Amino acid sequence: MSNPRRFVTAAEKVDFQSPWTLEEWLCRGDVVDNKELLMVRANMEPHRCHPFHSHPTREELIYIISGRAEQWVGKEHRILGPGEMAFIPMGEIHGTYNPFNERLVFLAILSPSNAAEPGIVDYSTQEPWASLRGPEFPPCT
Numbered sequence: 654m655s656n657p658r659r660f661v662t663a664a665e666k667v668d669f670q671s672p673w674t675l676e677e678w679l680c681r682g683d684v685v686d687n688k689e690l691l692m693v694r695a696n697m698e699p700h701r702c703h704p705f706h707s708h709p710t711r712e713e714l715i716y717i718i719s720g721r722a723e724q725w726v727g728k729e730h731r732i733l734g735p736g737e738m739a740f741i742p743m744g745e746i747h748g749t750y751n752p753f754n755e756r757l758v759f760l761a762i763l764s765p766s767n768a769a770e771p772g773i774v775d776y777s778t779q780e781p782w783a784s785l786r787g788p789e790f791p792p793c794t
Contacts, residue, residue, distance in 0.1 A: 702793030
């Protein structure tokens with residue numbers, strides 16, 4: 654793609670409703686002529702989640718804009734709030750959960766943009782991931 658666009662307005666972003674969030678793509682090949690980065694603003698409603706998965710060929714940053722995230726990287730988790738982030742190394746299993754009563758908005762920045770497939774692998778039904786959160790954590794859909 655040859656798209657010389659250097660700025661992206663709200664009207665030019667590409668929206669996609671995934672099973673987990675409303676994705677607002679601001680940096681990917683059909684928006685800008687990017688070489689290394691992908692960036693999406695994700696809007697996750699209360700009690701929703703993007704359960705345990707990995708990106709075998711990409712690393713990722715998750716930066717919280719508003720709300721709170723129960724963020725897992727491997728078997729560690731933290732509650733992240735606005736201005737906080739998580740780094741997910743390439744291939745690391747992770748999950749983003751919003752067990753709270755407020756919308757979670759975050760940026761996901763991934764690299765490289767032209768990584769080999771598979772772009773994502775679901776681990777949410779495999780152990781130990783299927784039961785890692787345990788009964789002390791509210792379920793998310």
